Amino acid sequence: MVDFQKVPSPCYVLDEQLLDANLAKIDEVRRRTGAEIIVALKACAMWRIFPELARHSDGATASSAAEARLVFEEYGRPAHTYAPVYTDRDFGEIMRCSDHITFNSVAQYERFGARARAQGISCGLRINPQYSPVETDLYNPCVAGSRLGVTAAELGELPEGIEGLHFHVLCESRPEHLRRALEAVETHFGRWLDRIAWLNMGGGHLMTHAEYDREELIDLLNGFRARHPRLRLILEPGSAFTWRTGYLVSTVEDVVVNCGVRTAMLDVSFACHMPDCLEMPYKPAIVGAHDPAEGEPRWRMGGNSCLAGDFCGDWAFERAPRPGDRIVFEDMIHYTMVKTTMFNGVSHPSIAVAHRDGSVEVVREFGYEDYRNRMS
Secondary structure, three states: OOOHHHOOOOEEEEEHHHHHHHHHHHHHHHHHHOOEEOEEOOOOOOHHHHHHHHOOOOOEEEOOHHHHHHHHHHHOOOEEEEOOOOOHHHHHHHHHHEEEEEEOOHHHHHHHHHHHHHOOOEEEEEEOOOOOOOOOHHHOOOOOOOOOOEOHHHHOOOOOOOOEEEOOOOOOEOHHHHHHHHHHHHHHHHHHOOOOOEEEOOOOEOOOOOOOOHHHHHHHHHHHHHHOOOOEEEEOOOHHHHOOOEEEEEEEEEEEEEOOEEEEEEOOOHHHHOOHHHHOOOOOOEOOEEOOOOOOOOEEEEOOOOOOOOEEEEEEEOOOOOOOOEEEEEOOOOOOHHHOOOHHHOOOOEEEEEOOOOOEEEEEOOOHHHHHOOOO
16 A cells, blocks of 8 residues: 655555556456557556556557657557547648547548558548447537537448548446447448458446456457457557556645535645546545445535635545545546646646555656746
8 A cells, every 4th residue: 555645745646556457457358359459548648657558558549649749759659549620730740640540520531531541541430339328428429419420321431541440439338338339330330340450449448447347348359350350459448557546645734614514625626636526527535535424424625726616525534634634535547637737826736656666756746837838
């Protein structure tokens, strides 16, 4: 267990031993299915651990010119790139840093595809199979009127030069959801599966979750491969690589009581440092805390920005939080650091790695210059 007293506050801390356990599970799926599993930077772009991830993956996927460059320069290989829209301004850089480019629409492919093919880049098209298990519309790419991907009715015919199809309809999902997604793909796009070279199944495959049935995933992928033996199968999970691999360490700075509501005021912000808690929304686990029972004192955690809604709750503790106490949020590596802001100029959490030998290394600290340089 990490000694959280050795860590500055606030600070994101990645635990190498927890990461090792995830990578072993991902390697098993790669080995037993032959599927390519690539890292989605949109979930975790902590390039300090790219050398480790590169040894246990088949590449990385990017969604912008900046991410593609980070893959190319820090991951050490060209990116699989998909973005909802490309521009003349960024497409040259994307081509320089990519060997696969997926287009969101036929019009985008017609605009840029010939340039990419001339560079030897494999071109794909994002499809919308009109199935997704995601219930929150903010995260549902198949919601009615979605701008993401092409439906079979809209496509009509596969454009010349398209070598792959890409769908992304899952979010922290299970194998049964992938099974239904593949059934939808085969129903709507099956006539093209023997004409393409690769099928990218996107992200959302939470194969490192304790309750995820990897045997079912392995059987599903092997069965699909048997039906379509020419296809390269690609999965690009984001959360799975760094699921439950680290923490956000914070400190109680004050206690506020209003109308019977107890709020521990922290040196971190939900709005700035844990935005999914407000967007999804969800309540993260806290080390040493639990859901309050009937009649048990309840505590909110309050963020340090000026946003009135910068709080989350409720939790119960064995001992009431006091100024100076550490509050450690669990599972704060994926979709946290990549989504942080410096709104209000609040202090930005440092980034640390808890090494296998028990030592803790602070690999990045932020200060005034980082805030200033984002402005003009």
